Amino acid sequence: MFVPCGESGPDLSGCTLLLPAVSVGNVGQLAIDLIISTLNMSKIGYFYTDCLVPMVGNNPYATAEENSTELSINTEVYSLPSRKLVALQLRSIFIKYKSSSFCEKLLSWVKSSSFARVIVLSSSHSYQRNDLQLRSTPFRYLLTPCMQDSAQNEIQSLNWQEMEKTPCIPEMSDSDYCVRIPGGGITRTLYQESCSKEIPMAVLLKFVSEGDNIPDALGLVEYLNEWLQIIKPQSDDPTPSTLPWKIPSSWKLLFGSGLPPALF
Amino acid sequence: MAATFFGEVVKAPCRAGAEDDEEEEEERRRETPEDREVRRQLARKREVRLLRRQTKASLEVALLEKYSCSRFIIAVGNNAVAFLSSFVMNSGVWEEVGCAKLWNEWCRTTDAVHMSPTEAHCVFYHLKSNPSVFGSCPKKNMQVTVLTCRHVTDYKTSESTGSLPSPFLKALKTQNFKDPVCCSLLEQPNIVHDLPAAVLSYCQVWQLPAVLYLCYTDVMKLDLLTAEAFKPVLSSRGLKGLAKNVPQSTEILRKLMTANEVQSNIYT
Numbered sequence: 001m002f003v004p005c006g007e008s009g010p011d012l013s014g015c016t017l018l019l020p021a022v023s024v025g026n027v028g029q030l031a032i033d034l035i036i037s038t039l040n041m042s043k044i045g046y047f048y049t050d051c052l053v054p055m056v057g058n059n060p061y062a063t064a065e066e067n068s069t070e071l072s073i074n075t076e077v078y079s080l081p082s083r084k085l086v087a088l089q090l091r092s093i094f095i096k097y098k099s100s101s102f103c104e105k106l107l108s109w110v111k112s113s114s115f116a117r118v119i120v121l122s123s124s125h126s127y128q129r130n131d132l133q134l135r136s137t138p139f140r141y142l143l144t145p146c147m148q149d150s151a152q153n154e155i156q157s158l159n160w161q162e163m164e165k166t167p168c169i170p171e172m173s174d175s176d177y178c179v180r181i182p183g184g185g186i187t188r189t190l191y192q193e194s195c196s197k198e199i200p201m202a203v204l205l206k207f208v209s210e211g212d213n214i215p216d217a218l219g220l221v222e223y224l225n226e227w228l229q230i231i232k233p234q235s236d237d238p239t240p241s242t243l244p245w246k247i248p249s250s251w252k253l254l255f256g257s258g259l260p261p262a263l264f
Numbered sequence: 265m266a267a268t269f270f271g272e273v274v275k276a277p278c279r280a281g282a283e284d285d286e287e288e289e290e291e292r293r294r295e296t297p298e299d300r301e302v303r304r305q306l307a308r309k310r311e312v313r314l315l316r317r318q319t320k321a322s323l324e325v326a327l328l329e330k331y332s333c334s335r336f337i338i339a340v341g342n343n344a345v346a347f348l349s350s351f352v353m354n355s356g357v358w359e360e361v362g363c364a365k366l367w368n369e370w371c372r373t374t375d376a377v378h379m380s381p382t383e384a385h386c387v388f389y390h391l392k393s394n395p396s397v398f399g400s401c402p403k404k405n406m407q408v409t410v411l412t413c414r415h416v417t418d419y420k421t422s423e424s425t426g427s428l429p430s431p432f433l434k435a436l437k438t439q440n441f442k443d444p445v446c447c448s449l450l451e452q453p454n455i456v457h458d459l460p461a462a463v464l465s466y467c468q469v470w471q472l473p474a475v476l477y478l479c480y481t482d483v484m485k486l487d488l489l490t491a492e493a494f495k496p497v498l499s500s501r502g503l504k505g506l507a508k509n510v511p512q513s514t515e516i517l518r519k520l521m522t523a524n525e526v527q528s529n530i531y532t
Binding site for chain 1: 278279280303417419420421422423424425426427436437438439449450451452453454455456457458459460461462464465468469470476
């Protein structure tokens with residue numbers, strides 16, 4: 001359930017909700033970190049459930065001594081009212097068999113808060129690509145039917161590639177075709193439930209392998225930025241490398257502590 | 265999937281824990297109503313029971329309704345528990361008011377009813393002379409203190425963990441905790457999981473003042489140095505005035521350690 005930080009709940013109607021799926025390489029979560037950090041979004045509440053492994057730590061977006069001591073938990077909600085943007089960040093993995101319960105609670109909150117649209121940032125195993133996918137861009141999108149009505153024209157003008165349907169049962173030659181997102185975590189459940197509940201949702205994902213997924217996260221936010229124009233290029237040069245995405249201060253020591261000098 | 269140098273392809277564990285989800289979905293599709301009922305029954309069995317340890321009777325009234333509480337102290341792990349029992353619970357008279365037992369499929373008994381009283385995972389005590397102190401609740405005036413340990417290799421720092429002066433204390437506090445802490449705060453990107461994190465998350469969300477004191481140590485079994493590393497916490501508001509005789513408590517702790525040492529006689 002959503003618990004606001006302050007006394008009263010903020011008005012979220014008409015806002016765009018960005019959220020990650022806990023997926024391969026944690027790309028969606030890294031991308032949401034970049035968005036919250038770059039736009040300096042402020043925390044407005046928690047999405048408190050028993051569905052994710054509990055975890056706490058100090059403010060991952062700290063920029064100075066003063067703001068580095070605010071406690072953060074595993075699911076927090078941030079907003080940027082000027083752009084009508086709300087971001088939900090998930091910081092730990094789902095407890096077994098609780099992921100569908102989480103999806104239900106989340107979508108029920110989406111409906112009751114009257115969000116204008118939901119965008120899920122996710123990823124899928126790159127080793128599961130078919131031949132066509134290997135030869136094309138690694139980015140894909142999906143729109144629920146009611147989202148298609150509003151966003152299809154914009155998306156088409158961007159020349160984006162829709163996620164292909166693959167055989168439901170790969171081993172069977174006459175199997176039906178459906179959307180499969182291997183390694184995508186709750187992405188497919190969220191998408192399918194949103195289709196049936198008529199929630200305007202878009203899924204943006206990238207084919208990735210696990211490793212140092214920071215470049216993948218940067219790629220995914222830039223893919224999102226092509227559509228939402230979250231940040232505009234500083235100069236006339238629209239190349240992605242010039243866009244100022246702010247790396248959060250908590251992104252250090254991703255691969256462990258320093259090495260003992262005696263090792264060398 | 266990952267290819268190893270030996271020419272085999274193995275299923276590599278996914279950092280995002282996403283591997284299970286496809287299998288979970290498959291399982292759910294193949295599930296019959298009977299399977300669902302079995303799963304529901306299992307979920308009901310995985311209950312946390314609160315009861316009086318001596319009589320095994322369930323507590324009819326919530327503990328915090330029966331005993332109002334201004335200070336709630338939780339120790340998680342053997343060294344934290346050893347510290348609390350030697351320094352705090354050996355000063356003054358503490359009365360046991362209840363215990364919590366939980367059951368899941370990993371327990372050796374078939375259900376929670378058959379678990380012996382000594383298998384209680386959590387015992388609640390309150391201080392007889394000052395009943396508002398609760399050792400081992402969401403009342404607004406309550407302050408929560410959690411003590412626990414972690415292995416020093418879990419601590420991320422730009423230096424090597426080998427050079428750290430372990431054991432050492434770090435703290436995390438909720439927004440409503442306004443008192444000074446007895447050690448430095450846990451720096452990014454370090455995090456805490458499990459029960460201490462669950463308690464702190466709850467307190468943060470419901471705006472309760474809470475502090476977690478985390479001892480990073482390289483000895484995870486019962487160890488004198490590690491348990492003594494919690495001593496600075498005795499000056500905090502959560503534990504102030506609860507430890508009456510520190511030298512005596514240190515002696516009690518020392519005795520607890522030797523009693524628990526397994527004497528190896530392979531080489532004697």
